[in-house]
Amino acid sequence: MFKKFKKIMSISLQENMEYKFNFITSLICSFIPLAVNSLIWFSISDYSAEAYGYSLNEMITYYFVMMIITNIVYCDIAWRMSNEIRYGGLTQYLLKPCRYINYVFYFDLPKRLVFVIFGTIPILMLYLFIHRFLVLDINLFVFTCFLVSLCIGYIINFLLYYMLGLFSFFLSEVGGIIMGYTILVNVLAGKVFPLSLLPGVVGEIVAFTPFQYTGFVSASIIQSKYQTTDILLTLGGGIIWIAILWFCCEYLWRLGNKKYAAFGG
Amino acid sequence: MKAITAEGLSKIYKYYKKEEGIKGSIKNFFKREALYKEAVKGISFSVDAGDSVGFIGLNGAGKTTTLKMLSGILKPTSGKIDICGYSPFDKKNDFLKRITMVMGNKSQLWWDIPAIDAFALNKEIFGVEDIQYNQTLNELVEILDVGHLVNTQVRRLSLGERMKMELILALIHLPDIIFLDEPTIGLDVISQYNIREALKKYRDNHNATIILTSHNLDDIEIVCDKLMIIDDGNIMYDGQFDSFVQLQSVNKIMRIKFKKGIDISDILKDHQAEIISSMEDEVNVKIENEKVISLSGQLMSQYLGEIKDINIENANLQEIIRNLYA
Numbered sequence: 001m002f003k004k005f006k007k008i009m010s011i012s013l014q015e016n017m018e019y020k021f022n023f024i025t026s027l028i029c030s031f032i033p034l035a036v037n038s039l040i041w042f043s044i045s046d047y048s049a050e051a052y053g054y055s056l057n058e059m060i061t062y063y064f065v066m067m068i069i070t071n072i073v074y075c076d077i078a079w080r081m082s083n084e085i086r087y088g089g090l091t092q093y094l095l096k097p098c099r100y101i102n103y104v105f106y107f108d109l110p111k112r113l114v115f116v117i118f119g120t121i122p123i124l125m126l127y128l129f130i131h132r133f134l135v136l137d138i139n140l141f142v143f144t145c146f147l148v149s150l151c152i153g154y155i156i157n158f159l160l161y162y163m164l165g166l167f168s169f170f171l172s173e174v175g176g177i178i179m180g181y182t183i184l185v186n187v188l189a190g191k192v193f194p195l196s197l198l199p200g201v202v203g204e205i206v207a208f209t210p211f212q213y214t215g216f217v218s219a220s221i222i223q224s225k226y227q228t229t230d231i232l233l234t235l236g237g238g239i240i241w242i243a244i245l246w247f248c249c250e251y252l253w254r255l256g257n258k259k260y261a262a263f264g265g
Numbered sequence: 266m267k268a269i270t271a272e273g274l275s276k277i278y279k280y281y282k283k284e285e286g287i288k289g290s291i292k293n294f295f296k297r298e299a300l301y302k303e304a305v306k307g308i309s310f311s312v313d314a315g316d317s318v319g320f321i322g323l324n325g326a327g328k329t330t331t332l333k334m335l336s337g338i339l340k341p342t343s344g345k346i347d348i349c350g351y352s353p354f355d356k357k358n359d360f361l362k363r364i365t366m367v368m369g370n371k372s373q374l375w376w377d378i379p380a381i382d383a384f385a386l387n388k389e390i391f392g393v394e395d396i397q398y399n400q401t402l403n404e405l406v407e408i409l410d411v412g413h414l415v416n417t418q419v420r421r422l423s424l425g426e427r428m429k430m431e432l433i434l435a436l437i438h439l440p441d442i443i444f445l446d447e448p449t450i451g452l453d454v455i456s457q458y459n460i461r462e463a464l465k466k467y468r469d470n471h472n473a474t475i476i477l478t479s480h481n482l483d484d485i486e487i488v489c490d491k492l493m494i495i496d497d498g499n500i501m502y503d504g505q506f507d508s509f510v511q512l513q514s515v516n517k518i519m520r521i522k523f524k525k526g527i528d529i530s531d532i533l534k535d536h537q538a539e540i541i542s543s544m545e546d547e548v549n550v551k552i553e554n555e556k557v558i559s560l561s562g563q564l565m566s567q568y569l570g571e572i573k574d575i576n577i578e579n580a581n582l583q584e585i586i587r588n589l590y591a
Contacts (some may be wrong), residue, residue: 011375011382084378089450092373094338095366097358231426258340261278 004098008106016114027119030071031126033064033191053196060217061134066191068123069218070200071115073153077108086172090260101249107160109189112154135223142224145231149218152238152244157214160185164217166249170258171185190216196225267347268314268442268474273563274344275498276305276330291336300460304330306498307344312491313443317468317475319506321487321586322495328478329446331495335476336366348442362391363441368445372427373434374419380430381415384437391438396587403431404470408463425456432460437468443467445477449484461487482582494586513585520576521564523547527571529564538561546573 016023038060041047047056054062081104084090093100127134138146164181167174186192188211195206195216206212217234220226226234282298305327312318322328332338336347337353337360346353351360374383388398406412409429416420422430428448435443445464449457465488468475477488485492485506492509494502500508519538521529523546534538538552538560552560561575 004386004392007386007389011378014382015375015377088371091333091338091366091368091371094356095336095361095364096387096390097361097392139284259341 005102005106008103009126013110013113016111020118023114024122025069027115027122030067034067037063037192039140052194054194055135057133057135058223059148059194060130061223062194063137063138064127064130064134065219065222068216069150069153069215070191072112072150073157073214073218074111074115075108075154075157075161077158078161078165078174080104081162082174082178083166085165085168085256085260094257094260096191101162101253103250110156121236129166137224138222141228145235146218146222148235149213149221149238152235152242153213153215153218155242156210156238156245159242159249160210160214163245163249163252164257167253169252169259170190185211185214188212189214190219194219210238210245213238213241266314266327267311268316268349269310269312269348269476271311271331271335271371272309272345273305273307274305274309274331274334275307275342275345276327276334276339277342278302291412295433299477304498305334305341308495308498308500309344310493310500310503314474315472316491317477317489318491318493319489320476320478320493320495321480321482321485322478326495327498332366332444332446332476332478337361337363337365345468362438363440364442364444365435365438367431367435367446367448367449368443369428369445372419372431374427374430377418379416379418380422380434383430383434384415384418385435387434393438397439401437401439404432404461405436405467408466408558409433409459425452425459426544428456429463430458432463437482439471440473441471442474444474445475446480447479447481448477449481454484457481457483464488482586486582510579510582510585514579515554517554517557518549518578519552519557519560520547520549520572520574520578521572523568524571524573524577527568529568532560532563532567 041056041059052059061145084093089099093103160181161178164174164178167177171177187204188195188209190212195204195212198206217238221231221234278301280300282300286325304325308327320328320332330339332485334341334354335348337356340354346558348360349363351357351363353360353364366486374380383399384402387393393401403567406415409432411426411429411433414426414430419427419430433450443464448464451462452460464475468488475488477484479485490506490582492502492504492506493500494509497546518541526545529548533548533550536552536556536559538550538556541549541551561577564572564575
């Protein structure tokens with residue numbers, strides 16, 4: 001059973017290794033938000049930790065951690081899925097005794113491994129360069145919860161993009177939706193600013209969405225912004241979201257399959 | 266034993282009308298007129314296990330749609346399909362392990378990875394045992410003579426080499442039922458020959474059932490023993506390949522070569538033979554099947570000394586199909 005998933009991952013890894021330059025470029029580009037956002041906060045002359053809930057160094061740490069989280073939970077399956085469904089490439093997966101969602105998942109997962117292999121050294125170098133600005137007090141419990149939150153974050157991000165990809169069954173072009181969603185989720189995941197800065201009701205609503213798991217939750221855990229019980233409750237909420245999204249994806253898949261026209265020969 | 270049974274199979278595609286230009290696009294944005302195309306119109310047929318069926322028809326006749334419904338990719342609008350006791354659209358794992366589909370215009374290989382990795386992936390996905398995998402791989406690699414290419418990145422292979430790899434990939438789990446959609450499209454004559462021979466050998470070795478669609482009628486003629494002709498979503502012919510050729514070949518072609526120029530126009534006229542082409546020392550005529558013996562007999566008795574050779578040929582399949590659709 002797992003041998004097939006191992007083999008899918010091995011092929012994906014080999015394919016990704018072919019595009020090392022592409023990977024390095026995208027990694028270096030991911031340093032840009034860290035630099036830009038940090039500079040914006042630096043430019044605020046009357047910055048106060050009380051007003052924002054983060055000291056200036058904590059804020060820079062937030063963006064540093066967010067950069068790592070973003071690279072780990074990153075998922076770009078929707079474009080590929082959209083093309084496969086639109087141009088009939090999906091056909092080959094329907095002919096094999098392996099569920100498409102598993103295929104896509106185990107094909108995307110090794111990309112995270114590629115990040116660990118090729119990204120560790122550049123990020124370590126960046127860390128050494130800016131570590132005097134960073135505030136991180138990590139213990140084993142916090143680090144374990146951080147790792148669990150990353151797994152939850154990745155799965156949620158995967159399911160959200162998988163669902164967007166499935167929209168291709170019903171709409172002939174989903175490129176605009178994927179782009180719009182990506183911009184929106186950057187804000188709702190806390191990549192632009194910490195979600196705790198959102199005012200009252202808006203903050204409470206966003207805290208109930210699955211998007212915060214794709215960034216803000218992991219950053220808050222590693223920055224010790226949660227109490228122990230809050231960590232566990234939040235992670236539990238993430239697992240519930242995984243279940244909800246999985247059912248939605250299953251429903252859309254079944255519906256889409258009936259509509260699939262297998263164009264392109 | 267029946268391998269495939271289809272009853273009242275139909276498929277209706279829904280699409281939208283779009284008027285020309287930007288105005289049409291804007292109009293479409295607010296109101297779209299739905300149109301329906303019945304690609305397959307309630308066809309019924311059955312295929313015995315071990316048969317090789319050539320499925321032919323013009324572009325848009327419904328061949329590929331039927332093939333996709335048989336393989337479970339498309340859900341039929343109505344009708345029933347039974348393949349070895351399975352309903353294809355349910356996509357049960359046991360069903361998928363028994364079938365395969367080769368599409369000439371769709372690659373199942375990974376562009377940057379050698380074909381051997383794709384074979385190994387299918388081995389795991391289909392749960393093929395190591396011994397069986399090695400045995401099948403060796404058999405197919407030998408038939409197609411591609412042992413030296415399996416470790417080469419797919420993007421570096423020629424179209425013909427890639428198609429051979431596609432075939433190995435599709436057959437690595439030893440399927441009983443093989444659907445092929447234009448497997449020789451764009452290939453040179455040698456590659457076409459290799460693919461056909463490999464298919465024949467696999468079928469004979471494993472008693473596989475083949476359903477093949479192709480516009481290259483040589484594929485059908487060489488690989489298939491049965492023929493199904495589809496036109497505008499309906500089946501026009503379903504039966505033995507040879508019977509069809511006999512049924513449709515009311516004429517034969519006679520090529521008569523002379524040692525020296527003689528005039529046989531009267532004899533040809535008597536036999537209602539139509540001259541297709543004529544040269545100084547050769548005349549080619551089209552003549553009804555039953556008059557062939559009489560004409561050759563008369564030519565031999567009257568002009569034995571002057572005639573160098575008489576060649577009698579069946580009308581070729583391309584010509585028959587062209588006449589059928591005319």
